[in-house]
Amino acid sequence: MSWLVEIPVMVDGLCWSGEVKRGRELVKEMIGTGIKPSVVTINVMVNASAMRWNFEELELVLLLMEKEGVAFSDHTYKVLINGFTSSGKIDEAKKLFLEMHDKGLKVATHLYNLVINGYSRLGFMDGAKSM
Known part of the structure; x- marks a missing residue:
């Protein structure tokens, strides 16, 4: 074993x-x-x-x-959101972020910051504000 x-x-x-x-x-x-x-x-x-x-x-x-x-754990979501935002795949990150909300999972503040910073880096200020 x-x-x-x-x-x-x-x-x-x-x-x-x-x-x-x-x-x-x-x-x-x-x-x-x-x-x-x-x-x-x-x-x-x-x-x-x-x-x-x-x-x-x-x-x-x-x-x-x-x-x-x-099934995804909280950690799976965090890792994916971090990976997607760091590579500029903000829409994928936001989709996972919203999925966490839909499943009733606790969304840590730093995940909000990752998505907001990702939108800001790409110049999508409306996306950043919507978060």
């Missing part, structure tokens, strides 16, 4: 060394053995993809997450 603990650690190591694809493939192998990944393991891949602006890989991770029925 120790390998159940080792896989998330290996995924973390792969992702932070820039090998998110290999981490995702390892998770898929884990799923193939009947073990469902936790949101923590998925969040490692989400975080590594979003912070590297590797949106192609991020999309694959999110599809895997959806397929396996792993």
Whole structure:
């Protein structure tokens, strides 16, 4: 059973060394053995993809997450909003921000600031004001 603990650690190591694809493939192998990944393991891949602006890989991770029925946690939303705003994908960030509200999740002040700053950096002052 120790390998159940080792896989998330290996995924973390792969992702932070820039090998998110290999981490995702390892998770898929884990799923193939009947073990469902936790949101923590998925969040490692989400975080590594979003912070590297590797949106192609991020999309694959999110599809895997959806397929396996792993729900977003507060942390998943925070990481995605941060990644999207830092890369200029403000509309995607705002969509997630509003989704958090719709689900009744607590939206931290710094998430408002990320979206507002993102709109401001792009010169969309109306968007910033609407937040």
